[in-house]
Amino acid sequence: MLDKYGDLITPLERDSSSNTLALPLLALSNTALFSLAVLCGTAQLSLGQVALLAVFPGSMFSLWTLQLLHDCLHGSLLNKRQQKFLFGTVKRRELQDAILFWGSMPSVFGYYLYLKYGHLTHHKSLGDPQTSSLQQLFDSSNKEFEDGDVLFVAHRMKLKGEVGPKFTIGGKEITMSISKSGFNNWKDGKPLRNALVFATSFMYERFMLMINDVVVAITGRNYFFPNKPNEFHRECAKYCRCAMLVRGLLWKLAGWKSLLFLYLSETLWSIPPHPACAMFVTNHGSNVDDGGGDGESGGCIPSSSTYAGRWYSLFTLGTNYHCEHHDFPTIPLHRLGELRKIAPEYYKKGSNDNVFRIMKKAFSKPEFYACMDAGIIQ
Numbered sequence: 206m207l208d209k210y211g212d213l214i215t216p217l218e219r220d221s222s223s224n225t226l227a228l229p230l231l232a233l234s235n236t237a238l239f240s241l242a243v244l245c246g247t248a249q250l251s252l253g254q255v256a257l258l259a260v261f262p263g264s265m266f267s268l269w270t271l272q273l274l275h276d277c278l279h280g281s282l283l284n285k286r287q288q289k290f291l292f293g294t295v296k297r298r299e300l301q302d303a304i305l306f307w308g309s310m311p312s313v314f315g316y317y318l319y320l321k322y323g324h325l326t327h328h329k330s331l332g333d334p335q336t337s338s339l340q341q342l343f344d345s346s347n348k349e350f351e352d353g354d355v356l357f358v359a360h361r362m363k364l365k366g367e368v369g370p371k372f373t374i375g376g377k378e379i380t381m382s383i384s385k386s387g388f389n390n391w392k393d394g395k396p397l398r399n400a401l402v403f404a405t406s407f408m409y410e411r412f413m414l415m416i417n418d419v420v421v422a423i424t425g426r427n428y429f430f431p432n433k434p435n436e437f438h439r440e441c442a443k444y445c446r447c448a449m450l451v452r453g454l455l456w457k458l459a460g461w462k463s464l465l466f467l468y469l470s471e472t473l474w475s476i477p478p479h480p481a482c483a484m485f486v487t488n489h490g491s492n493v494d495d496g497g498g499d500g501e502s503g504g505c506i507p508s509s510s511t512y513a514g515r516w517y518s519l520f521t522l523g524t525n526y527h528c529e530h531h532d533f534p535t536i537p538l539h540r541l542g543e544l545r546k547i548a549p550e551y552y553k554k555g556s557n558d559n560v561f562r563i564m565k566k567a568f569s570k571p572e573f574y575a576c577m578d579a580g581i582i583q
Contacts, residue, residue, distance in 0.1 A: 238467065266470065273538075326350055327354045
């Protein structure tokens with residue numbers, strides 16, 4: 206693609222950034238989440254009203270926060286030509302780390318640790334059966350996760366390798382995997398059943414992550430990853446302690462409903478029937494290219510995008526352009542859509558994807574994660 210369109214794509218990679226758009230949006234999203242969380246408690250909203258507020262606009266703002274921090278991680282949020290900021294007093298890397306850390310609050314489990322330790326390696330290890338297993342992820346002694354997305358896809362996709370995490374209790378080794386336990390209850394051709402199982406296991410695991418944050422904040426260690434170096438555990442503890450202070454402030458200001466709102470805002474966009482779920486559950490499947498068009502083709506495609514119109518792209522803040530992002534990770538979120546215009550033969554045509562049909566297909570029969578062992582798919 207670069208051989209053919211490099212003169213148009215390279216400037217997007219090298220020069221473009223989202224700073225003038227992304228920084229105000231990040232401030233807006235986090236301010237809105239904090240304010241709405243307080244409103245849920247102080248206005249004495251019912252549980253139904255809290256849930257509705259979390260569906261919209263809470264889930265949208267939470268997804269925006271993830272996408273904006275994701276841009277920061279890839280170096281496309283700040284001006285790419287500038288290496289020092291705030292009148293030359295702060296280095297680029299230091300500012301990026303600060304935005305990633307503090308910009309992930311308020312939250313009840315948050316996106317920071319995944320982005321910090323699991324996303325860049327996800328790009329490197331995508332679909333690699335040697336590194337993309339639950340056992341490898343939990344047993345690893347590396348500071349970074351081998352592929353952080355495995356933590357999510359284990360709820361809804363086939364993986365190779367052994368399962369983790371494992372704990373020794375009373376001299377016996379016990380495997381405890383919420384995601385795998387849920388996924389084992391899927392049945393082919395039962396999309397409604399599978400969607401309910403997925404929603405249950407996913408939301409239960411997110412709730413347990415909230416509990417785990419308390420344990421990490423108190424003990425200074427994340428016991429799910431016993432072999433990781435002390436630097437990892439120190440960063441986990443620092444984040445959890447700061448996040449717990451923010452959550453404590455919300456509880457004091459508005460009570461437990463403020464945290465319920467954040468919990469629902471962070472989970473609901475990932476599960477059906479929320480429209481954003483369509484792109485979340487299909488972004489790394491095992492789609493097979495039929496060889497049509499002039500682009501490189503023939504074989505399994507480990508990343509896919511969801512094209513459901515301009516409003517969908519705005520609602521997901523460009524997260525739906527996932528194939529484009531994996532092709533060119535440093536292009537900022539608001540420029541990813543241009544790739545389809547520059548190189549249309551390399552991407553799916555049309556903008557009328559039906560998100561509900563996409564979800565039905567995804568939950569009817571699970572695929573392998575990111576073409577892992579695609580050759581054995583029937």
